[in-house]
Amino acid sequence: MVTIEINNRQVKAQNGEYILNVLKREGIRVPTLCHLPDLFPSGACRLCVVEVEGVPGLVPSCAFPVSEGMKIKTHSPRAIRARKTIVELLCANHPDDCLYCVRNGNCELQRLAEELGVRERRYSGAKNEYKIDTSSPSIVRDPSKCILCGKCVRVCEEIQGVSAIDFIGRGSRAYIGTAFDEGLNISSCINCGQCITVCPTGALREQSNLKEVVDALNNPQKIVIVQHAPSISVTLGEEFQLKPGTDVIGIMNAALRRLGFDRVFDTAFSADLTIMEEAAELVHRLKNGGPLPMMTSCSPGWIKFVEEFYPDFIGNLSTCRSPQQMLGAVIKSYYAEKQQIDAAHIFNVAIMPCTAKKFEAERPELSRNGRPDIDAVLTTRELARLIRMRGLDLRELEPEGADTPFGERSSAGKLFGVSGGVMEAAIRTAHYYLTGSELPLVKVQELRGLSGIKEMHLQIGDYKLGVAAVSGLANARKLLEQIKNGRKDLHFIEVMTCPGGCIAGGGQPFTTNQEILKARMKALYEIDRDALVRTAHGNRYIQRLYQEYLGEPLSATSHELLHTHYFERKVLK
Amino acid sequence: MNDKVEEILKAYPEAHRDALIPILQEIQQSEGYLSREAITRVGDYLKLPASKIYGVATFYNQFRFQPIGRFHIMVCRGTACHVKGSAKVLETLKRELKIEPGQTTRDGLFSLEVVACLGACGQAPVIAVNGEFLAKVEPDKIRNILQFYRRKVMDNAK
Numbered sequence: 001m002v003t004i005e006i007n008n009r010q011v012k013a014q015n016g017e018y019i020l021n022v023l024k025r026e027g028i029r030v031p032t033l034c035h036l037p038d039l040f041p042s043g044a045c046r047l048c049v050v051e052v053e054g055v056p057g058l059v060p061s062c063a064f065p066v067s068e069g070m071k072i073k074t075h076s077p078r079a080i081r082a083r084k085t086i087v088e089l090l091c092a093n094h095p096d097d098c099l100y101c102v103r104n105g106n107c108e109l110q111r112l113a114e115e116l117g118v119r120e121r122r123y124s125g126a127k128n129e130y131k132i133d134t135s136s137p138s139i140v141r142d143p144s145k146c147i148l149c150g151k152c153v154r155v156c157e158e159i160q161g162v163s164a165i166d167f168i169g170r171g172s173r174a175y176i177g178t179a180f181d182e183g184l185n186i187s188s189c190i191n192c193g194q195c196i197t198v199c200p201t202g203a204l205r206e207q208s209n210l211k212e213v214v215d216a217l218n219n220p221q222k223i224v225i226v227q228h229a230p231s232i233s234v235t236l237g238e239e240f241q242l243k244p245g246t247d248v249i250g251i252m253n254a255a256l257r258r259l260g261f262d263r264v265f266d267t268a269f270s271a272d273l274t275i276m277e278e279a280a281e282l283v284h285r286l287k288n289g290g291p292l293p294m295m296t297s298c299s300p301g302w303i304k305f306v307e308e309f310y311p312d313f314i315g316n317l318s319t320c321r322s323p324q325q326m327l328g329a330v331i332k333s334y335y336a337e338k339q340q341i342d343a344a345h346i347f348n349v350a351i352m353p354c355t356a357k358k359f360e361a362e363r364p365e366l367s368r369n370g371r372p373d374i375d376a377v378l379t380t381r382e383l384a385r386l387i388r389m390r391g392l393d394l395r396e397l398e399p400e401g402a403d404t405p406f407g408e409r410s411s412a413g414k415l416f417g418v419s420g421g422v423m424e425a426a427i428r429t430a431h432y433y434l435t436g437s438e439l440p441l442v443k444v445q446e447l448r449g450l451s452g453i454k455e456m457h458l459q460i461g462d463y464k465l466g467v468a469a470v471s472g473l474a475n476a477r478k479l480l481e482q483i484k485n486g487r488k489d490l491h492f493i494e495v496m497t498c499p500g501g502c503i504a505g506g507g508q509p510f511t512t513n514q515e516i517l518k519a520r521m522k523a524l525y526e527i528d529r530d531a532l533v534r535t536a537h538g539n540r541y542i543q544r545l546y547q548e549y550l551g552e553p554l555s556a557t558s559h560e561l562l563h564t565h566y567f568e569r570k571v572l573k
Numbered sequence: 574m575n576d577k578v579e580e581i582l583k584a585y586p587e588a589h590r591d592a593l594i595p596i597l598q599e600i601q602q603s604e605g606y607l608s609r610e611a612i613t614r615v616g617d618y619l620k621l622p623a624s625k626i627y628g629v630a631t632f633y634n635q636f637r638f639q640p641i642g643r644f645h646i647m648v649c650r651g652t653a654c655h656v657k658g659s660a661k662v663l664e665t666l667k668r669e670l671k672i673e674p675g676q677t678t679r680d681g682l683f684s685l686e687v688v689a690c691l692g693a694c695g696q697a698p699v700i701a702v703n704g705e706f707l708a709k710v711e712p713d714k715i716r717n718i719l720q721f722y723r724r725k726v727m728d729n730a731k
Contacts, residue, residue: 163622170632179623180609180638188622572613572623 002068007075019061019072020048030074031083031112033200034149035062037512039158044150047083047112051076058082084116090147092123094201101145101202106510108200109147130175135183137362138191138207138355138506143175146203152176152195159499161474162305163573164189176203179572188308188573190473192301192497193355193379193506206355206507209376210386216347216375217260223341226261227327227406228252228351230268231417231502232380234523235353238509238516239384240394245519247527250399253407255392257400265406267350270327271413271425273545274298275536277562278320278422279429280553282492286463291315293466293483293490296422298322300360301497303566305473310480311568319563323416324350324357325366327406328373329561334549335406347375351383353417353505356497365564379507408541411531418521419471419501420447420454423494427458427467428535434461442534448525450500450517453479457489466490472499577603578611582618590619597630606637634687639677642684644722647701648674651690657697658712663687665712666700669719682726683719 002015006026013022018041023030033045041063049058053071058079061072073079090109098104130143150167153176157163164187168177178187196204216222233249242248256264282294297303297318306313321329328348336343350357354377360366361374378386387394401407412428415421424444431439446456447467452475455468466489470476476495483490498504503520511517533539550557581599585592593615600611607630616623630636648663667673670683677684693699696708707718 157622163624166622166624166628168628168631177624177627179612179627187624572609573616 002066002070004066004068004070004072006072013066015067016065019050019052019059019064019066022066023050023061023074028074030061031115032062033108033112033147034151036151036154036198037514039154042150042154044148045086047086049082050074050079080116083112084118087112087116087118088122091118091121092125093128094147095127095144096121102205102208103202107202133184134207135185136189136191136207136359137185138358139184139189139193139196140205140207141176141184142203142205143177144203145201146176147201148174148176149200150176151198151200152204155194155198156189159472159474160190160192160194160301160305160497161309161477162188162190162192165195182572186571188571190301190304190308190497191356191359191506192473194498196355196506197504197508197510198512206379206382207358208382209358209378210382212376213349213378213386216349219347221345222347223262223345224260224347224349225263225265225331226256226349226351227265227267227270227324227331228256229324229353229417229502230266230271230409230414230421231353231505231508231520231524232351232383234417234520234527235380235503235508236384237394238511239381240387242394243519244511244516245523247523248394250401251394251397253402254397254400255387255394258392258397259386259390261349263403265327265331266402266409266413267323267327267352268409268413268416269406269539269541270323270330271298271416271422272410272536272539272542273326273330273562274320274323274416275412275422275425275429276542276546276553277326277558278318279426279433279536281318281320282426282430283433284554286491293468293493294318295492296320296426296494297564298416298422299495299497300354300356302473302476302495304356304359304569305476305497307566307569308571308573309477312484313480314566314568317566319565321366321562321564322357322360323413324352324377325360325373325564326562328361328366329368330545331406332368332371332373333561334545338548344371348373350374350377351380352377353380353502353508354498355379355506357507363564380505380509381507384509405541405544408539410533410536410539410542411528412534412536413539414524414527414531417502417524418448419496419499420444420449420469420494421501421524422496423447423467423469423492425536426492426494427460429537431460432535432537434463438535443528448521450514450521452499455490463491465492467492467494469494469496471496471501473497475499575610575614578614582615585618588619590621593619593621593626593629594633597626597636601636605641606639608638608640634675637675637684637686639675639684640681642677643682643726644702645684645686647686647688647691649689649691649693649697649699649701650687651694651697653694654690654698657709659698661712662698662700662710662715665715669715682723 030048032048043060043063048061050061051073128144133141216224237246237248253264295316332343358377361377412425424447428439447469452472453470457466500517612626674685674687691699700707
């Protein structure tokens with residue numbers, strides 16, 4: 001421990017830790033644009049500069065270690081002037097079109113310009129002019145709004161292990177681009193949208209499907225059915241200034257009906273359905289010699305990652321479609337038949353925490369008779385935009401339930417929203433399949449929390465199983481390399497593309513704050529703790545679906561509607 | 574062409590990312606440019622993503638991503654040539670050829686490169702076509718110069 005002085009106040013700190021960490025702990029905010037928690041500092045934006053007594057220039061607090069007796073001034077006139085100048089220079093070649101920007105109101109550059117009192121255009125440079133890359137079904141890149149903080153590049157490389165983008169060119173002509181300046185759609189991009197969540201400006205955004213959805217809602221011919229993913233109810237509130245982790249499920253159902261959706265279903269129902277199939281598949285693989293370890297298939301970024309980088313593991317992926325696609329298929333078959341609706345009139349909308357889901361919905365193998373099972377995917381942020389556009393006040397709405405039969409879920413399905421949740425839900429049902437009895441302690445603590453790799457060994461009946469839950473594909477890469485090199489103790493692996501799972505998905509309200517992610521996670525755990533039905537096989541609407549239509553898990557009908565296949569993708573990587 | 578790349582890589586057994594630039598230089602020396610195939614292969618070999626290699630290669634002016642044209646034009650942008658109006662020379666070449674430095678015309682005839690100094694400052698502004706120096710180039714002569722090379726090709730074809 002060392003004692004340092006910040007703004008004339010004595011503070012204790014670890015010797016060698018970065019000044020910025022100490023400032024955060026002490027509740028002193030210096031602005032940053034390029035800082036990513038837990039990653040090696042890049043020191044690119046210089047906004048966090050502070051004065052350190054005895055050091056001639058200003059130092060970047062994100063990358064400068066503290067030492068005994070150090071005297072720091074965080075908001076001296078010199079530091080503030082430097083920050084303001086940096087923002088003014090960043091604005092000099094920026095398109096300066098806030099009114100027309102998707103990030104208007106939650107842009108970090110805009111906020112800093114406001115905070116630092118930038119009121120005149122002191123510098124005027126040639127405006128950035130780059131082509132907008134709209135080639136991807138998930139992500140739109142507009143390099144002219146980019147301030148070259150480099151966070152997208154680092155997330156793509158260091159967190160996701162993908163490296164679809166990098167700095168191209170040099171100096172004032174540098175920009176973020178793909179190899180050979182190809183469109184993102186044919187790069188190795190896995191569509192996860194983590195780049196969007198860290199982007200401080202409007203340079204990266206989701207490919208919006210709001211127009212298609214609004215058109216469908218206004219089309220009297222269409223029966224517009226909406227499903228919402230397990231994590232949406234605990235994150236949507238943040239867009240409306242509610243405390244992070246507030247569960248707005250009932251209000252969201254009500255809002256969706258006000259928006260004009262004809263049926264409101266819960267993707268957590270089909271998460272239960274996924275568990276029925278996936279646990280059965282696991283048991284089948286255990287009894288019939290593999291391929292093992294089986295790997296989960298609900299996270300579409302991960303699926304594309306395997307298809308591109310690890311095609312040898314395609315056989316290990318569960319053949320189960322994701323909950324989004326399962327529900328889409330069941331709505332356009334079983335439900336359409338039961339309700340005597342022509343499936344061609346159904347417009348399936350999915351509210352997802354995820355940009356990769358937009359890509360998944362477009363996969364040709366996930367359509368039947370030329371009709372996609374899911375017609376449009378909206379992110380949490382897009383839903384919030386739609387709610388605001390329609391002028392709905394969430395505080396005025398009374399909570400409502402979702403529609404039967406796909407509105408009833410167990411809390412196991414709800415756990416899909418967090419890393420480790422699919423595994424926990426699957427263990428509950430696999431235990432039942434293998435032993436005929438319920439897991440004595442329903443909660444599986446070892447698989448909970450924000451850690452990137454969680455592993456455990458457990459005994460279920462005659463089987464001693466090794467399971468792992470990983471999130472962030474750089475972590476998945478580590479595990480796959482271990483397995484490639486002969487590791488044999490794992491039987492079942494859950495992989496979530498985004499670090500922490502869907503609660504931190506690329507379509508969620510903007511945050512990189514770990515405390516907010518923890519609050520979202522906790523909310524889902526609390527829903528599970530308080531639920532009456534905590535296993536997928538205990539969901540009586542799931543039981544009825546099998547009785548009336550599917551038969552049993554892994555039946556021929558199940559295979560047609562609920563399972564899929566994958567193929568190797570050759571992309572620039 | 575792949576054989577040549579393989580041969581170059583053979584000289585770098587167990588190479589890591591620090592060998593990237595020398596490898597790219599050798600490939601360009603041998604091939605005249607860095608093809609997609611070559612970059613992908615180097616990426617496999619050094620375990621580097623293609624985006625990273627492209628990023629490094631675009632950082633340096635020396636690398637090009639299109640084969641050079643039949644006539645490779647180097648425009649000197651050194652100090653003396655600058656003083657004598659090489660900016661205008663480059664501008665005119667870009668306009669006449671409709672390409673940027675680093676690119677090659679569609680017919681494969683001309684490619685353009687900007688260099689720091691050709692070392693013939695007394696003759697500024699200087700351009701070099703396939704290594705042959707043209708001295709005291711005036712912008713309004715450029716159309717004639719290009720015509721000269723085009724005619725050369727046509728004459729050869731006869």
